[in-house]
Amino acid sequence: MIKRKLPLSIVKMKTMKEQGEKLAMVTAYDYPSAQLAEEAGVDLILVGDSLGNVVLGYDSTLPVTLDDMVYHSRAVRRGAPNTFVVTDMPFMTYHSSVAESMSGVRRIMQEGHANAVKMEGGAEIAMMVDACVKAGVPVLGHIGLTPQSVHQLGGYRIQGKTLEDAKRLLEDALAIERAGAFGIVLELVTEQVAAYITERLSIPTIGIGAGARCDGQVLVFHDILRYTSDYREKRFVKTYADIGTTIRDSIASYVEDVKQQAFPQEAHAFTADDEVAGELYGNGKVEAP
Numbered sequence: 190m191i192k193r194k195l196p197l198s199i200v201k202m203k204t205m206k207e208q209g210e211k212l213a214m215v216t217a218y219d220y221p222s223a224q225l226a227e228e229a230g231v232d233l234i235l236v237g238d239s240l241g242n243v244v245l246g247y248d249s250t251l252p253v254t255l256d257d258m259v260y261h262s263r264a265v266r267r268g269a270p271n272t273f274v275v276t277d278m279p280f281m282t283y284h285s286s287v288a289e290s291m292s293g294v295r296r297i298m299q300e301g302h303a304n305a306v307k308m309e310g311g312a313e314i315a316m317m318v319d320a321c322v323k324a325g326v327p328v329l330g331h332i333g334l335t336p337q338s339v340h341q342l343g344g345y346r347i348q349g350k351t352l353e354d355a356k357r358l359l360e361d362a363l364a365i366e367r368a369g370a371f372g373i374v375l376e377l378v379t380e381q382v383a384a385y386i387t388e389r390l391s392i393p394t395i396g397i398g399a400g401a402r403c404d405g406q407v408l409v410f411h412d413i414l415r416y417t418s419d420y421r422e423k424r425f426v427k428t429y430a431d432i433g434t435t436i437r438d439s440i441a442s443y444v445e446d447v448k449q450q451a452f453p454q455e456a457h458a459f460t461a462d463d464e465v466a467g468e469l470y471g472n473g474k475v476e477a478p
Contacts, residue, residue, distance in 0.1 A: 196273040196304055197232050199327050199371035205404070206393040212405025214275075214395055215413065218244050218261045222410055223268030233395075234269055235307065235407060236262045238277040238337070243411040250336045253279045255293050262301030275329050276303035280337045283308055287320050294326055307374070309335035311361025315368040322369030330365035332358055333399065334377035347398075349382030362386045362394075374407065375399040377425070398425030 205212060214233040217223040218240045226234055240261055241253040262276040276297045283290040297303050305327035308314055318328045333348040349355050359382075362373055372393040375383045380400030387394045387403050396403030408426060411417055415431040446452035 196271060198273075199305075202232075202372060202393050203391070206391075212393055212395060214405055214407035216240075216407070216409045216411075217265050217269070218410070220264045220268035223265040223272075223274075226410070227269035227272045231272060232405070233273045233275060233407075234265060236265050236274060236276040236301070236303065237307075237409070238279050239409055243409060243417065251280045253277075255279055255282050255296060259296050259301040262297060262303050266302035273304045274302070275305045275307050276301050277307045283314065283317050287317065290317055291320060291324065294321055294324075298326060305329055305371070307331055309337050311357075312364035315364045318365060318368035318370050328368075328370045329395075330362070330370040330373040331376065332361045332365070332373060332378075333375045333383075336376075347377050347379060349379040355379075355382045355385070358382060359386055359389060362390060366390050366392050372404075375403060398423075 202212060212232045213230075214235055215226050215231050216235045216237045216239060217226050218236060223234055236258065238250040238253045238258065240257065241247040241250045244261075245253070245257070247253070258276055258279050262274065265276075266274055278290075278293060278297065282293040294306055297306050306321065307329040308318060309331040311332050318330065321328045334346065349358050358375075358378065362375075365373055370392060372395060373386075373390065374395045374397065375386065376396075377398040378386075378396070378400075380402065383394065383396055383399035384402035393404035395405040395407050397407050412423060412426045413429055415428050415433045416436075417433050418437070420428075420431075420433060443452065
């Protein structure tokens, strides 16, 4: 097992980019998942609003609330005290006044115990990124396919397929960098455009469905492990286990054992002193049914 004494710093992340050392990031949403991720040696944990899809059963990230993010972020921190934790700002919590938005950021940092917040968007949120950074809050940007804007984007579509789109993505990335973000997630961006953006930025890029030339990668915990009932294949994901099937089969075996009276057995029970049994049954013995 690999455990860091202290969470990775944003200064170290930038040095890793300069030295060509890749960043490994994974999502986590609860104590045991975060604990296992830290023990596995991940560099960063993302408490993503993807919890709306994979944990809360929503069909998008939009219903996820600030209370949800604070609750899950706090659990993740307890499980991974030595890992840099980034927590998503949920839908419409950082698009109004700076004061109102900063109130949500404060909750993520103070109540959720995160090391940083993540915000989706480009130039249009640069002012909010700047305000957070000036207040001492590290910010991870997120451009390309931004799930919180999925309806405006017309669905889960690959970004950067045209020259115009590529220029827009670069402009957004540069705007977020200038605002002070310590890194940027590139989601479902064509490999060539993601590589070009990575070369132009001095801060790390973390890709998901954006090819191998980003400075790091992030995947959803449940995708890596097929931790779901009906897993849908995703081209940009590599799965390393199928615990969904293992869990289902294991629970089915338990149900069968209970039905067939194969569990619990004598080894799973506790025995009282003879005098206790005597008081309960009058003869000191428990009659078999």
